[in-house]
Amino acid sequence: MLINDDGISASGLLALKQKLDKLGRVVVVTPKEEKSGIGKAITSAEHVRIEETRLSDSSKAYATSGTPADSFLLGMFKILKQPPDLVVCGINLGPNLGIDDFLNSGTIGAALEATIHNVPAVAVSYCKQEIDDQKADKSKITLAELEIAASVGHKIIEHVLEKGLPPDVDLISVNVPENADCTRLKVT
Numbered sequence: 001m002l003i004n005d006d007g008i009s010a011s012g013l014l015a016l017k018q019k020l021d022k023l024g025r026v027v028v029v030t031p032k033e034e035k036s037g038i039g040k041a042i043t044s045a046e047h048v049r050i051e052e053t054r055l056s057d058s059s060k061a062y063a064t065s066g067t068p069a070d071s072f073l074l075g076m077f078k079i080l081k082q083p084p085d086l087v088v089c090g091i092n093l094g095p096n097l098g099i100d101d102f103l104n105s106g107t108i109g110a111a112l113e114a115t116i117h118n119v120p121a122v123a124v125s126y127c128k129q130e131i132d133d134q135k136a137d138k139s140k141i142t143l144a145e146l147e148i149a150a151s152v153g154h155k156i157i158e159h160v161l162e163k164g165l166p167p168d169v170d171l172i173s174v175n176v177p178e179n180a181d182c183t184r185l186k187v188t
Contacts, residue, residue: 001027001075001084001114004092005106007034008063011139012091014055015146016124019154020088021059023161027084028061029075031068031106036094040109041067050074068110076117087114088157090124091149093141096173097127108173115170122160123171124153128178149176 002020004013008030020026032051048066055061062079064071068089076083092107102108111121126149128141156174165172 001029001072001080001087003028003030003068003071003075003087003089003107003110005031005035005038005068005089005110006093008032008053008055008061009139010034010093011141011143012093012126012146012149014057015143015150016088016091016153017055017059018057018143019150020157022154023158024085027075027080028055028059029064029071029079030061031071032063032065035067035106037104038067038106038109039104040069040112041106042073042113043067043070048074050078068106069113072110072113072117072119076119083117083119085120086157086161087111087119087121088124088153089121090126090153090174091146092123092125093128094125095127095175096123096125097175102173108171111171111173120160120165121171122153122157122174124149124156124174125176126178127175148180148182152176152180152182 114121
């Protein structure tokens, strides 16, 4: 299952989906609109709607009126009706590095909701300086610009699908910096 917090039209969602399609069946369930900074919020005061839609590559996806964590729950209990093998969140357009990002990120919030339900999760974020400085127009970030982040995410996700998460690890958060060099990766 693929989720993000930047909305159904986000370039990061499509960049990662194109890589994940090579690994198996990918079901996209994500908020219709951007829900950044919402953490692991769950909608309780209203009904959350699911709309079947198409991504720009013409593949089927589900857009929800709720949060990223709501999207996980709807995906697992209403669309798939069983736990997915893995929840992938991203590519988030912005960093998820410190405790404030960890607690506030809708991307991490969806991953946390998955882990609560014993589903392994990987979150992938692209750390561009303009995004950090809140000067970037996220809609102008291209698939080509996200290629390295998508490739790094793909390699990690492929490893997790084949070997599982390391012992005592429920969630992996991957942050790929702008101008990353795939030959110099550091696991922290």
